[in-house]
Amino acid sequence: MSAQPFGSMVPRPTRVVDRVEVGPDLVDLTVEPEGPNAPPPFEPGQFDMLFVPGVGEVPISVSGHPDEPDRRVYTVRRVGSVTRALGALRRGDRLGVRGPFGRPWPLDLAVGKTLWLVAGGLGCAPIRPAILRTLAHRTRFRDVAILVGARSPEDLLYRAELARWRARSDVEVQATVDRASGNWQGPVGLVTELVDRLRRPDDGVIALLCGPEAMMRATARGLLRDGLSASSIFVSLERNMKCGVGLCGHCQLGPHFVCKDGPVFSIEDLGDRFLGGVS
Amino acid sequence: MDADASVIAPTHVSELIQRIRRAGFELVGPRISGKAIAWGPIESERDLPIGWTETQEAGTYRLQRRDDDRWFGFTVGPDSAKRFLFPPVEPCFRLDPQRWSVEFPDPARPLALFGLRGCDLAAIRVQDRVLAEGTVADARYRERRQTALRVAVECSDAAATCFCDSMGTGPAVGGDFDLCLTERWTGSESTFLLRVGTARGRELIRDLGGRPAQARDLEAFRREPQRARAHMGRSMPPGVLARRVPPSPDHPRWNTVGDRCFACGNCTSVCPTCFCTTPHDETEFGSKGIERLRVWDSCFSRDFSYVSGRPQWEDVASRYRQWLGHKLFDWKAQFGTSGCVGCGRCITWCPAGIDLTEEVRALAAGDPAPAEPAPGFGGK
Numbered sequence: 320m321s322a323q324p325f326g327s328m329v330p331r332p333t334r335v336v337d338r339v340e341v342g343p344d345l346v347d348l349t350v351e352p353e354g355p356n357a358p359p360p361f362e363p364g365q366f367d368m369l370f371v372p373g374v375g376e377v378p379i380s381v382s383g384h385p386d387e388p389d390r391r392v393y394t395v396r397r398v399g400s401v402t403r404a405l406g407a408l409r410r411g412d413r414l415g416v417r418g419p420f421g422r423p424w425p426l427d428l429a430v431g432k433t434l435w436l437v438a439g440g441l442g443c444a445p446i447r448p449a450i451l452r453t454l455a456h457r458t459r460f461r462d463v464a465i466l467v468g469a470r471s472p473e474d475l476l477y478r479a480e481l482a483r484w485r486a487r488s489d490v491e492v493q494a495t496v497d498r499a500s501g502n503w504q505g506p507v508g509l510v511t512e513l514v515d516r517l518r519r520p521d522d523g524v525i526a527l528l529c530g531p532e533a534m535m536r537a538t539a540r541g542l543l544r545d546g547l548s549a550s551s552i553f554v555s556l557e558r559n560m561k562c563g564v565g566l567c568g569h570c571q572l573g574p575h576f577v578c579k580d581g582p583v584f585s586i587e588d589l590g591d592r593f594l595g596g597v598s
Numbered sequence: 599m600d601a602d603a604s605v606i607a608p609t610h611v612s613e614l615i616q617r618i619r620r621a622g623f624e625l626v627g628p629r630i631s632g633k634a635i636a637w638g639p640i641e642s643e644r645d646l647p648i649g650w651t652e653t654q655e656a657g658t659y660r661l662q663r664r665d666d667d668r669w670f671g672f673t674v675g676p677d678s679a680k681r682f683l684f685p686p687v688e689p690c691f692r693l694d695p696q697r698w699s700v701e702f703p704d705p706a707r708p709l710a711l712f713g714l715r716g717c718d719l720a721a722i723r724v725q726d727r728v729l730a731e732g733t734v735a736d737a738r739y740r741e742r743r744q745t746a747l748r749v750a751v752e753c754s755d756a757a758a759t760c761f762c763d764s765m766g767t768g769p770a771v772g773g774d775f776d777l778c779l780t781e782r783w784t785g786s787e788s789t790f791l792l793r794v795g796t797a798r799g800r801e802l803i804r805d806l807g808g809r810p811a812q813a814r815d816l817e818a819f820r821r822e823p824q825r826a827r828a829h830m831g832r833s834m835p836p837g838v839l840a841r842r843v844p845p846s847p848d849h850p851r852w853n854t855v856g857d858r859c860f861a862c863g864n865c866t867s868v869c870p871t872c873f874c875t876t877p878h879d880e881t882e883f884g885s886k887g888i889e890r891l892r893v894w895d896s897c898f899s900r901d902f903s904y905v906s907g908r909p910q911w912e913d914v915a916s917r918y919r920q921w922l923g924h925k926l927f928d929w930k931a932q933f934g935t936s937g938c939v940g941c942g943r944c945i946t947w948c949p950a951g952i953d954l955t956e957e958v959r960a961l962a963a964g965d966p967a968p969a970e971p972a973p974g975f976g977g978k
Contacts, residue, residue, distance in 0.1 A: 328690050328890065329733055332698040349758075372695035372888055373881045399908055413695070428778065559905045561876055564734035568874030568904060569895070571924065573844075574931035579733070597847045598903075598910040 327378040330370040330415025331356045335408050346406045358416045360388030362423030363448035366585045370415030373495045374404040378560040380445035391399045394444035420563035424449040429525035433461045439468040439530025445555050446529040464491040468510030471504045511538050530557045549587035556582050612643045619709045637677035654757035657951030670781050673757045678870035679711050683742045683802045690890040708745035712810035716768020717941035721870030723725030727933040730875050731732040750775035754822040757830030767939045769826035791819040815845045829834035835959045842922035845961035858950045863896035865944035871937050895959025
């Protein structure tokens with residue numbers, strides 16, 4: 320019998336090596352493993368359980384570069400006790416990490432096809448590793464579009480990076496906001512409207528959607544109406560993951576355990592229950 | 599004559615109990631605790647509720663004297679093997695956050711589960727699927743399960759809340775035991791049929807005494823579970839066993855039952871298959887050591903599905919829909935088996951007297967089963 324019966328439950332030690340305030344109540348934490356017991360490499364779309372000793376544990380998507388597995392980046396919104404404790408960490412502080420968990424974005428399916436990456440709000444964080452990998456291997460895909468929505472220009476995540484991506488000629492990058500402010504010159508409206516305006520290629524499209532469920536539902540319904548198949552539209556779901564391995568039961572959605580069957584699902588996997596908003 | 603079955607007397611059962619204890623097992627079984635037959639340590643037959651039974655109904659449990667001295671003349675109480683194989687509070691590890699060193703608890707003594715009914719054995723099979731046979735197993739459950747001795751008892755009586763017959767899990771016990779007892783009352787004392795299921799069981803009863811069972815013994819003892827079947831108080835509506843798609847979330851019955859349900863979680867505590875837990879960290883004062891515990895949780899608690907500032911299942915109706923939809927339907931897609939074994943505990947121990955067989959019957963009315971498999975559901 321295993322000497323470590325709860326191995327998957329034990330956090331590994333990491334240190335915070337960088338910490339940047341990236342928006343209202345939003346912080347980017349970069350951590351590196353401490354000692355030889357590093358968390359295994361992650362795939363874009365997977366999440367880790369972050370453990371603040373004495374406070375608790377929360378699931379957070381890995382938003383860093385998938386080709387730098389030992390530098391884990393997390394974009395954390397301070398909403399509860401654990402995320403507030405995460406937000407209060409300073410460079411050099413210790414953080415426990417379990418993971419990675421879950422099924423990643425299916426970028427392999429998009430090879431040779433047109434790829435749309437659509438994010439709303441904090442949904443930029445779980446999809447960022449997929450964008451970074453796509454741009455690092457750009458020639459594998461046909462047309463690539465990155466569409467981002469936020470409440471206001473101040474709420475847009477990774478603004479400097481968006482500008483760098485937009486400067487590339489081999490990718491279409493668009494951002495929209497619900498409410499313009501300052502010197503915002505871009506479109507105002509929902510990200511679904513940007514999706515509606517994309518040119519439909521004749522060959523296959525893979526669409527990766529990440530954001531509030533209402534936004535993903537509306538976008539998925541629009542894409543289905545336009546003739547995309549349910550098996551080519553993917554969403555990433557957020558649930559109350561506690562164990563990460565399908566044993567604790569908290570993250571269930573119908574027949575699925577979001578932590579291990581997801582968090583990335585095709586609309587075909589989820590069926591009408593998701594499109595109808597039944598949780 | 600059946601080489602693996604013998605007819606034994608009460609003294610032989612007493613001796614069996616002592617042999618199990620001497621073999622080093624931690625022996626647990628049914629005993630009177632407060633005003634119910636719960637499970638606890640068994641040191642001798644004097645701990646068993648000999649001559650007792652109970653009356654059960656939706657929201658009702660009453661302990662009663664029998665007019666005979668049957669050893670096992672009762673059915674199931676609030677406990678099941680779950681509380682021992684998958685304890686309510688399980689220490690996982692202790693972490694020293696300064697040195698980041700981790701200690702794991704020592705393995706426990708092997709358990710002997712004495713008095714498991716057909717539904718209890720079925721529930722263990724379900725928990726095996728969930729906890730021991732998935733991609734990631736609960737190693738502590740698997741360890742206890744692999745070493746546990748299972749002594750089954752066939753039911754001679756059934757409670758009004760029992761429906762194992764319609765679930766195909768009892769009252770007759772076919773297998774999955776080390777040893778199995780069936781009891782007959784002869785007018786002045788009990789006599790038992792003892793069946794052997796494993797080599798370990800055979801070793802325990804070597805030279806125990808009694809006599810080999812004859813064909814007419816087997817026939818006589820077979821009437822005991824038949825008697826229980828005849829008295830079974832409830833049944834699962836036909837069709838539920840095979841169906842994989844939960845009733846429509848728009849069915850008005852969810853709100854009716856949601857209004858009655860207190861969301862107390864009794865049903866999930868007494869259910870022998872409910873497996874939801876929450877990790878809980880206890881920080882030791884002073885030493886700064888942190889102990890991680892895994893504690894039973896319930897999908898009826900408001901915090902259970904909390905995400906991004908609110909519960910996914912906000913109203914009680916949606917929590918009941920999750921529980922029943924999971925237990926009877928979605929469980930099949932997840933684990934290839936129903937999550938319900940027909941023990942009736944959730945009916946008896948519900949303070950509102952909610953009866954899932956009645957609820958699913960009402961939910962089936964006016965909600966014809968969709969053609970299966972429904973798109974996007976039911977398959978992995």
